[in-house]
Every structure is written in structure tokens, then in C-alpha cells.
Amino acid sequence: MDQFDFALAAAGSSELIFACALIGALGIGAQWIAWRIQAPAIVLMALAGLAVGPLWTVIFGEPLLNPEKVFNGGSNELLRPIVSLAVAVILFEGGLVLKFENLRDAGAAVRRMVFLGGPLAWALGTFAAHYAAGLDWGSSVVFAGVLVVTGPTVIMPLLRQSKLGGRTGQFLKWEGIVNDPVGALFAVAAFEIIRVAATGESILGKGAMIIVAAALGVGLGFAFGWAIVRAFRQGWTPEYLKAPIIFASIILCYALAEMIEKEIGLVAVTAYGMTLANSRLAGLAELRKFKEDIAVLLVSGVFVILTANLTPDVIRRALTWNTLAFLMAMLFIVRPLSVWIATWGTLKRNEAILLGWIAPRGIVAVAVSSLFATLLEDLGRRGDSRFYFSGAEQITPLAFAMVFVTVVLHGFTIGPLARRLGLARKERPGVLLVGVNPWSIDLAKVLKDVGIEPILADNNWRRLRPAREAGLNTFFGEVLSEEAEVRLDHAAFDQVVGLSANEPYNALVSGHFAPELGRHRVYQLSAQDTEEEDPRAIGMGTRGRTLIRRGRGYDGLIRDHYRGWTFGKTKLTEEYDLAEYRKDRPKADIIAEIRPDGTLIFLGPNREARGGDGVTLISFGPAREMEVAKEPEDISSDGNQG
Missing domain, CATH: 1.20.1530.20 (Na+/H+ antiporter like fold)
Known part of the structure; x- marks a missing residue:
């Protein structure tokens, strides 16, 4: 050449x-x-x-x-x-x-x-x-x-x-x-x-x-x-x-x-x-x-x-x-x-x-x-x-x-x-809560109260029974199974939260739904009840986004639930803003906020509540704190005015 x-x-x-x-x-x-x-x-x-x-x-x-x-x-x-x-x-x-x-x-x-x-x-x-x-x-x-x-x-x-x-x-x-x-x-x-x-x-x-x-x-x-x-x-x-x-x-x-x-x-x-x-x-x-x-x-x-x-x-x-x-x-x-x-x-x-x-x-x-x-x-x-x-x-x-x-x-x-033709859902997609327990059932109730349709999923019929008796939408079966690909209506939700007691299982659920919904729409509870880093915990790259905050794990939430903590929903106004809310409820966990357009945002590390006029906060805290606010829109999940 x-x-x-x-x-x-x-x-x-x-x-x-x-x-x-x-x-x-x-x-x-x-x-x-x-x-x-x-x-x-x-x-x-x-x-x-x-x-x-x-x-x-x-x-x-x-x-x-x-x-x-x-x-x-x-x-x-x-x-x-x-x-x-x-x-x-x-x-x-x-x-x-x-x-x-x-x-x-x-x-x-x-x-x-x-x-x-x-x-x-x-x-x-x-x-x-x-x-x-x-x-x-x-x-x-x-x-x-x-x-x-x-x-x-x-x-x-x-x-x-x-x-x-x-x-x-x-x-x-x-x-x-x-x-x-x-x-x-x-x-x-x-x-x-x-x-x-x-x-x-x-x-x-x-x-x-x-x-x-x-x-x-x-x-x-x-x-x-x-x-x-x-x-x-x-x-x-x-x-x-x-x-x-x-x-x-x-x-x-x-x-x-x-x-x-x-x-x-x-x-x-x-x-x-x-x-x-x-x-x-x-x-x-x-x-x-x-x-x-x-x-x-x-x-x-x-x-x-x-x-x-x-x-x-x-x-x-x-x-x-x-x-x-x-x-x-x-x-x-x-x-x-x-x-x-x-x-x-x-x-x-x-x-x-x-x-x-x-x-x-x-x-x-x-x-x-x-x-x-x-x-x-x-x-x-x-x-x-x-x-x-x-x-x-x-x-x-x-x-x-x-x-x-x-x-x-x-x-x-x-x-x-x-x-x-009357074939489309009139409501916006809801949220899939995987893992049924008293805490997740009450969370589902308060979400339903504010217009967000929850689906509670579990493979244990006994755990699902209280949710069914409460009139909540449930899915009996394993969400990771191939059967769920057919039976579970994936168009009914656009966010997934792993709430079971098994942290590796929550990570599996998050990894399963992340490619479909986006990793920014899958959540799970913190791996432990302390904010210290645990080298034995599942890596952040293979789990969902942390719900609430680090150190707020399953055991602590269930323990506080049995101690009488309750869920509440509070609609903020110009007079009663996020700062006033935090003064009234210093111990309460703010789990999510619902924007005026109905968008549900789950909160966690690096996802703090923004607040604003017309925003509704979903919180979980001591009963006495829930009784402080006097806004008529603030109603606890059991239906009593706070």
C-alpha cells in the first residue's frame, strides 16, 4: 500500500x-x-x-x-x-x-x-x-x-x-x-x-x-x-x-x-x-x-x-x-x-x-x-x-x-x-404501598382522605384483612412475581413505597419498579433506627430513596404507633405557614406534601418540605402535638378534628 x-x-x-x-x-x-x-x-x-x-x-x-x-x-x-x-x-x-x-x-x-x-x-x-x-x-x-x-x-x-x-x-x-x-x-x-x-x-x-x-x-x-x-x-x-x-x-x-x-x-x-x-x-x-x-x-x-x-x-x-x-x-x-x-x-x-x-x-x-x-x-x-x-x-x-x-x-x-368513552380513570395515578402493617394502613387512610388512591400490597392474607375491612384498595400476592405483571394494574400508580419489616425486600421492590417508574419515584424506610452509617447496610445504589429521614426505620415507627402517635393532614395558608407548623409540632415526622395541583411528593433526606399557600402536609407525630393546630382543614387520620 x-x-x-x-x-x-x-x-x-x-x-x-x-x-x-x-x-x-x-x-x-x-x-x-x-x-x-x-x-x-x-x-x-x-x-x-x-x-x-x-x-x-x-x-x-x-x-x-x-x-x-x-x-x-x-x-x-x-x-x-x-x-x-x-x-x-x-x-x-x-x-x-x-x-x-x-x-x-x-x-x-x-x-x-x-x-x-x-x-x-x-x-x-x-x-x-x-x-x-x-x-x-x-x-x-x-x-x-x-x-x-x-x-x-x-x-x-x-x-x-x-x-x-x-x-x-x-x-x-x-x-x-x-x-x-x-x-x-x-x-x-x-x-x-x-x-x-x-x-x-x-x-x-x-x-x-x-x-x-x-x-x-x-x-x-x-x-x-x-x-x-x-x-x-x-x-x-x-x-x-x-x-x-x-x-x-x-x-x-x-x-x-x-x-x-x-x-x-x-x-x-x-x-x-x-x-x-x-x-x-x-x-x-x-x-x-x-x-x-x-x-x-x-x-x-x-x-x-x-x-x-x-x-x-x-x-x-x-x-x-x-x-x-x-x-x-x-x-x-x-x-x-x-x-x-x-x-x-x-x-x-x-x-x-x-x-x-x-x-x-x-x-x-x-x-x-x-x-x-x-x-x-x-x-x-x-x-x-x-x-x-x-x-x-x-x-x-x-x-x-x-x-x-x-x-x-x-x-x-x-x-x-x-x-x-368512559374507559380512562378520572383520578390521577395513586401510590403502591408494599408491606401491610398498622402503620402503613393508617398512612393509606390519610392518603385516601386527601384524594390520593393507595394500593396496599402483601402476600399474607391475614395482614391484608384489616385493610380490606377499612375499604382500602388491596393486592394479594407477590408484587415481584410474574403473575403481578398481569394481575396488578401498573397504570393505577406512579410511585412505590416499600414499608415491610424486611429492609432487603424493600430494596428488591425498589429495584424492581425503578426501571419502569424512575428511581426518583421508588422509596423505602430507613435501614436502621439510628442516623449513623452502617457499613453492613444495603448500598444506596441498590435501594430506593429513603422515606422521612435516615434513622427513622420500621421498628421505631411501629413502636411510636403503638405509643399513640397518629397521622395528620394540615393545609398551610399564608397565615399558618411551614415555620408555624414546625413550632406547633417539633417532634412530628413530615412524610409527604401535596401541592395545590394534587401532586404527591414523598419527603426524605435532601427532599425537605417546601411548604407554601395551599400545600397539604402529611405528618406522623404524638397525639398531643396533633391537637395543637386549630385549622379546620387539619384532621387526623381517624377522622377527628385536630
Whole structure:
């Protein structure tokens, strides 16, 4: 290599490094901004890619990020393998949450939507893609199979945002989880059939080979899952290597399946994830958390790559009346008809209307669509192909259009529509109190008095009995169990407090709910009854935020409760402010304050009460202090005026 060639290679290497850094920064940055402003991350990631790709081209003449040039430059063909491996990991994660018992727990409506509604939506979507979008039949069949997917990563934020719970929320949640890998499998099956027809091979003979190859892919995925489960249960691998082994084995499983038959790798990794999901493997939650972290990185990267790879010309060709007609058909014909026909007799009218409208698509739809669009284009260019897939190049922009429109429209309309149909909660989300005892029951009573709906959870029926007799909302069972994922309505609360006598258990509860709610919304009691640091205590990084203050632990609270301490609620005014309150009740613990807009803020170290006109304080203190205040709003939890 001469000096000039070396300089070119160095320049290409620098360009690749810059592209990777830019993709990571844009993807994760978009996810962070979405979290800060409570917007759909999928939309911001796509906008980031469009900004450095086609939009940059329109303004400056060439894109800031050109994935086709960077990853496919020279003799390298890296773009498709990168997207393929990312899709494989994403589908594995989808299979990892797909348990056979979910179909039983989700109810008849979801089962009918999967087994009847899925194929029906596939068939109707094929007609919409062909007649409305103008795609050829082959591209239409593959694309419609992918659009069966409704992304659970998009559905869950919408459910929390809209306060939609109950049977309707459970339907949307489980439909997204179960259908996540189903659409990809539809697309794999359709592509294999089309590939056989396009190459002129015997459909009957090759079809049998495809069925055998698919069975081998499923068997390979099952074998990998069985081997990993056995290795982990026998202790053949150390804990710190389990997650990396899983990740490496996904790539190996995909590669081996692809050697058997093209695109069977997606079936194999999905079967691999399903095998682990149904294995009852100890520690699977930690492994799933690792896979979620990897999936976030891959989702971010793939979305930026795919949107940046679009050209202004492709986008212009996609912005047509055909695209609008396709979107209208999918939104107002395909989805409503498939839901209404599949769930006839199992849903109420208002439920069917809402579910027939809400179906946002997510990362799986875009990633898998883009992958098969490339495969169809390559198949059409092959010399031995009898078909030219005229619509293949339009699949990716159509998929992005579908994602944008459904996420934005459904995101803005799910709340008002749910309220109009009487399916949304009228009250704001409450708080989950884990661990039932006399102190937590009285705390729940006073929270309910001020309009905050508490849910008391415990796995001991005897401890729950007083709470049920008091008319409080209760959950009987283990909140850490997989059963609670189905039975416990997660849309009913947005904060969790661990109040059991077992401090490590409280830490487990906090760690379990922190990824869903945010670590700033999970709390637990202090580890001990002294403010001195205990080196044997659980580290701050693995527990919830401390409630009340350090040194105010379970034993001390229960002891004071039996000594006659009571809960109180006091509404502050300009005349009776926080300083006056502290003078009257020097020994009382201020547990929380409720802002004038109804926001509940639990207090603790570095989270002191702010006070202010209209703020209501929830406190726990000696009975004689509770009798000092003379404001009519100040009423103790037993209903007596203080």
C-alpha cells in the first residue's frame, strides 16, 4: 500500500469512527430528550436521523451522515449485516417476554386477536398495500405481515399517559407483547414463499424445504435455550459472564440458522428467546434487564441509520396520494375491521371502538420492514429472478410514515378518546404501598382522605384483612412475581413505597419498579433506627430513596404507633405557614406534601418540605402535638378534628 492509499484508508477509518459516534450520540440523545419532555422516543430518533440525512442534504448538498457510503464503501458490505444482527437481538428480546401462559392470562379477546385478528390484519393489509400504496403483490404481502406488530415499547407509555387501565389496557399491553415477534414471522414466511416463486423453483418441493428449515430453526433456537438454561442451573458459568454469554449466543444462533436457510435466523432467535422465557430460569430478570439495555442501544442506532439512509428523492416519492390512501386504509379499515371481527362478542362497544383505533407501530415494524425491503430489492435485481419488486424501495418510507402517523395520532388521541368513552380513570395515578402493617394502613387512610388512591400490597392474607375491612384498595400476592405483571394494574400508580419489616425486600421492590417508574419515584424506610452509617447496610445504589429521614426505620415507627402517635393532614395558608407548623409540632415526622395541583411528593433526606399557600402536609407525630393546630382543614387520620 503506497502513501496515497494509506491516507485514503485512514480518512475512511476516521469517517467510520465519526459516523458511529454520531449515531450513538443522536440515538441516545433523542431517547434522553424524549424522557425529559415526555414525548415518544421513536419520533425523536427518527427526526434525528432525518436531520443529519435527507434534511442536511437539502440544505448543504450532501448528508452529514450517509450510512450507505460509510458502511458499504469500498469492498465492505456492512449495512445489511448490522441491521440484520440488530433485528435479531430485538426479536430475541421480544421472544424473551413471550410466555405461553400469557395467552391464558391475557384473556379470550387477546387470544382471538392473535390467532384470528393477526392473519385477518395481514390479509387486509396486503390489499391496502397493493391497491392503495401501489406496491406489487410480493412486497405487499411481506410488508403487511410486518405491520401486524404493535410495539409494546410504544404502547406502555401511552397507557400511563392516558390513565387507561382495566381490561382495555391489558388488551393493548398483551397484544403488543404477543404480536411483537408474530409479524416478523409472518414476513419471514411470506418472503421465503416469494423468493421461491421469483427464482422459478418448484413451489411444492421448495415449500417443503422451507417448512423443514423453519422447523430446524425453531429446533436450533430451542436447543440453544435448553443448553443455556442447563448451563446456568448447573452453575457452569459465573454470574458476571451470563449476560455476555447470552449476547454472544444470540449472534451464533442467528448465524448458524442463516447457514441452514436464509432469513430462518429470525425464527431461530425468536424461538431461543421464547425458550428462555418459559424456562423459569432464576435470575432471568437480571438477564432481561441487560438485554433491554442492549436493545435500547440497538434501537437507537438502527433508527438513526435507517432514517439517515433515506434520500430526499425517496421521501418525495413517498409523499403521494397513494401513501395517504394507504395510511387511511390501515387506520380506518384494516385495524377496526380486524379487531371488531376477531373480538366479536368478547368486548363492549366502547372497548371495541378504542381498540379498533389504537395500534401504534414501533421499532420492530421499521427495522424488519427495512430489512425485507433490501432483500426484496436484491431479489428483484438477481439475474435468475422472474419478478421485479416495483414497490420494495417504498417499503421503508411507508413504514416510517406508518410509525410517525400512528405514534403521533394515537398518542394525542388515546387520552381524550378514552375519557369520552368512559374507559380512562378520572383520578390521577395513586401510590403502591408494599408491606401491610398498622402503620402503613393508617398512612393509606390519610392518603385516601386527601384524594390520593393507595394500593396496599402483601402476600399474607391475614395482614391484608384489616385493610380490606377499612375499604382500602388491596393486592394479594407477590408484587415481584410474574403473575403481578398481569394481575396488578401498573397504570393505577406512579410511585412505590416499600414499608415491610424486611429492609432487603424493600430494596428488591425498589429495584424492581425503578426501571419502569424512575428511581426518583421508588422509596423505602430507613435501614436502621439510628442516623449513623452502617457499613453492613444495603448500598444506596441498590435501594430506593429513603422515606422521612435516615434513622427513622420500621421498628421505631411501629413502636411510636403503638405509643399513640397518629397521622395528620394540615393545609398551610399564608397565615399558618411551614415555620408555624414546625413550632406547633417539633417532634412530628413530615412524610409527604401535596401541592395545590394534587401532586404527591414523598419527603426524605435532601427532599425537605417546601411548604407554601395551599400545600397539604402529611405528618406522623404524638397525639398531643396533633391537637395543637386549630385549622379546620387539619384532621387526623381517624377522622377527628385536630
